[in-house]
Amino acid sequence: MVAFALMSIPISLVAAGSELDVLSLISGKPPLQAVSLESRHAMLLRSLSSYDNDMFVSQLFWGLWLLPLGLPIVKSRAVPKVFGVLLLLGGVGYLIQDFGGVLFSGFGQTPLSQLVTLPAAAGEIGLGFWLLLRGVRQAPFDSDYAPMRNH
Amino acid sequence: MTLKSDRTGRIAGALYVVVIVTGMFSLAYVPGQIQLAGERVGRSQHHNKRNAVSARYRVVVCKLRCLSIVAPGVLPIVPQCIIEPLF
Numbered sequence: 001m002v003a004f005a006l007m008s009i010p011i012s013l014v015a016a017g018s019e020l021d022v023l024s025l026i027s028g029k030p031p032l033q034a035v036s037l038e039s040r041h042a043m044l045l046r047s048l049s050s051y052d053n054d055m056f057v058s059q060l061f062w063g064l065w066l067l068p069l070g071l072p073i074v075k076s077r078a079v080p081k082v083f084g085v086l087l088l089l090g091g092v093g094y095l096i097q098d099f100g101g102v103l104f105s106g107f108g109q110t111p112l113s114q115l116v117t118l119p120a121a122a123g124e125i126g127l128g129f130w131l132l133l134r135g136v137r138q139a140p141f142d143s144d145y146a147p148m149r150n151h
Numbered sequence: 152m153t154l155k156s157d158r159t160g161r162i163a164g165a166l167y168v169v170v171i172v173t174g175m176f177s178l179a180y181v182p183g184q185i186q187l188a189g190e191r192v193g194r195s196q197h198h199n200k201r202n203a204v205s206a207r208y209r210v211v212v213c214k215l216r217c218l219s220i221v222a223p224g225v226l227p228i229v230p231q232c233i234i235e236p237l238f
Contacts, residue, residue: 055178078160128171131164135157 001068008061015054021047056101063094066120073127078136083127090120 025032025044032040066087073084093116100107107113 124167125171128164128167131160132168133164135164136160 001065004061004065004068008058008065011054011058011061015051015058018047018051018054021050056098059094060098063091063098063120066091066094066123070123079127079130079134083123083130086119086123086126090117090123093117093120 022044025040025047028040035043070084070087070091073079073087074081076084096116097107097113100113
């Protein structure tokens with residue numbers, strides 16, 4: 001899970017590089033003064049597009065790391081199981097959105113594309129606030145796991 | 152469940168909420184606010200708009216950096232507070 005999450009970080013930083021490119025382009029500093037405004041606009045759009053593409057790749061790992069996070073939450077009683085279910089559905093949703101966007105033209109504009117990541121949003125926001133406000137429960141695991149605690 | 156693990160859970164939740172709030176701002180709100188000159192902005196407003204876009208992008212970059220720093224700290228802690236009692 002941590003490996004999946006960590007993999008998304010350098011990709012996000014590369015995306016930040018595209019954002020820095022945008023800053024350079026709109027600054028209009030000396031090397032860019034020789035470039036026409038139309039060309040700078042085209043380069044700016046290219047940088048924004050690069051940012052979108054990098055975040056699109058990063059999104060694949062946002063989905064993958066939710067799966068190994070959701071599974072132990074479903075088995076645990078430390079927090080409500082509904083968060084684990086939402087995270088699992090959200091992880092699958094991210095993958096659907098990612099692969100759907102690559103395989104099917106215009107998938108990003110369909111209602112399905114918007115809906116599939118809603119469980120992830122609900123699960124992550126819910127889990128974050130639950131942990132912050134309620135903490136973890138006293139009996140963290142189902143009785144099936146009780147013998148393991150005695151060893 | 153010890154008080155320590157409960158506190159770990161709350162710290163994890165606080166960090167998770169930080170990631171969520173900064174993520175919503177930088178990934179959802181800011182991109183929706185960016186307009187290129189000529190879309191709905193007159194020529195006389197071009198300079199102001201350019202500065203506005205610049206300011207927004209500086210905020211986005213800061214938020215991404217924040218996300219990149221916070222995320223590795225959050226991710227191991229969240230499952231730890233759930234799995235820790237097993238061992």
